[in-house]
Amino acid sequence: MLNIGFIGAGKIADLHAPGYLANPDARIYAVADNGPGIAEARAAEWGAEKAYTDYRAMLDDPAVDAVEVLTPHSLHAQMVVDALDAGKHVSLQKPMAITLDECNAIVDAANNTDKFMRVFENFAYYEPIVRAKQMLDDGVIGEPISMRMKTVTGHRKHGWDIPDASIAWRFDQSINGVGKAILDYGYHIFAMGRWFLGEPEQVFAWIRTSYTQEGYENDSPLLVAWSYEGGKTHGSWEQQASTEMVVRSDYYPGDEWFELSGTRGVIWVNRCTAKMLYDTPPLTYYADGEMSRVTEDEINADWGNSFVQCVNEFVYGILEGRQPDMTAEDSRETYKFARASQLAASENRPVTLSDVRD
Template sequence: MSAPGIGLIGTGFMGKCHALAYGAVRAVFGDVPTPRLELLCDTPSDKASAMAGQFGFARATVDWRALVSDPAVDIVCITTPNKLHAEMAIAALEAGKHVHCEKPMALTLDEARAMTEAAKKSGRRTMVGYNYIRNPAYQHARRLIGEGAIGRLIHFRGFVDEDYQADPDLPWTWRATKAEAGLGALGDMGCHMLSMAIGLMGPISSVIGDIRTVHETRPSPEGGERRPVENDDIASAILTFAGGQQGLFSTSRSAWGRKNSMIFEVHGTKGMIRFDQERMNELHLFQNSGPSAEQGFRTILTGPAHPPYGNFTPAPGHQLGFNDLKTIEAAEFLRAIAAGTEAWPSFRDALAIEEVIHAIAASQGRRIDL
């Protein structure tokens, strides 16, 4: 595969993360081509030019349609607000580009399905940015489960909490609207935990969900009357997996003290595995073997024995970070494009996650089969 040209739309938190990932991916993983940071899109034009210079892109534009049709761009990275994902992704696929889109896929299930159909028709590769599943600790958990280290799986618990909306006097933003953001905590954070759950336990076959808006209004940033919050601050669900196991899931953007708490537990007949993203380089394993007086949790600290940790540093305990996970994700996408295989999670895979979060939102205490 020749050096692919990267077109980046959006320069916020995740836009910068993509720029860092594609800028570093060749140095970290020698088996992928060196991407060309070709074209960056943002508004206004002076911001686009400044960010292109900072991120190392050759050119800048304010027109995303010009970016997706540019012949020098092979991969379009979409890191814009959620409402723009579907239109941009479909246009890029129709222009023959591969698409790396941030989560959630879209505002609605219909949009996500249209994106999936466009990907199928185009024959191009797609990936959705569920980068937490790239963590070597998480991948080791999958290996342990596959090897039977905790026996037959019987139960899953997953909790993802942050406090960025805990303060009731925090000003209103676009994230409070269904037209701009779609779902709230479910779409912003909960989908990450569900990507982890599916990777560990398999497909989800039904949900019983409940969602709540804790702070029903927020102060207008312009002053005056408070503005309504239209989506969920908290969401919880009972999950049933296709294998018959039960799961518990909860997410909150109003949990004081939690910064990026993504905790899962997988219970089996011979032990359990526990992980917390706030200590992302550790995995906790319990196995019911040996004398009971000597049983207890083991803390596994990730290192080169947990690929691809060693591509970043040869020293155990030196730790990986959030941006490193996106670099791993970029490498996986480049490999999929080179091999002509589907990346994971592709639009088709991510649609299953969209179906789960929208079912939880619609459930209102009723069981919904998927």
């Protein structure tokens, strides 16, 4: 039985906790959060034995085998390094850090321990995406040509009840990093771009500005385009944010859909976080002149389930003695992909990931 400690117990923990609560081989043993009463309340909610206001005290507990780091992004690097130094396995909520130096520090710490460290990427475990990737690898639509991703965020009242404080820090560049859309939300998109088709060769982007209903400046709308190594395939991501948009969701008020084109057909993942295309099957594909649909009777299209599956990958990676998916080095490349987009937009030129120096 793995004893898991949560470092940070805010809103995102509502998505991480169910996987551990349902797993017969792991349990939430301890919770650390410096907010008044939060650790105690979450420990009671999840049946954890220990509650701490200082995460370092939890790291001193020899009973803790692994930690989930679910804190604001500027805290990630120090917490991960401390946890690895304390001999704990680490699962870290994206993005891994807010500067390249911090990413490098995490990579160095991960390379100097026998404990496992991974960055949590639930989209890689969302069943329609998993099925789409398998179909692509199996050649259902022939040789891949392109990948197109579209994301939309709407008014927050149509999704989860998110505390104002959680909204505020995500638009504070000293805490969240530069780029709410590009670095925070976009980390998922860039991870999926690499996961489906490999490493980007050149990146170009247009990034504009809009404002949220609270008046925060947001780096959206945007369009990022890239070519993959070898120059035979390419990808793109278009994001829009609108306070007038109704995005009905059981989770965050944003949705995503993916299109994968090949020489013999096209695969569509029609929704992820929300239910904008609620009357459309979660996965459809056209191959060799025939249209096929994969319905919710055949596949689990609940976005929350992707967190459960991502938790299971971490737990059984540890128990089986293998590195879980999304290593520190791999995640650093995703970070550089995001920053390359910003660099391309600011300098109005195509760039490579090796151009990222921040």
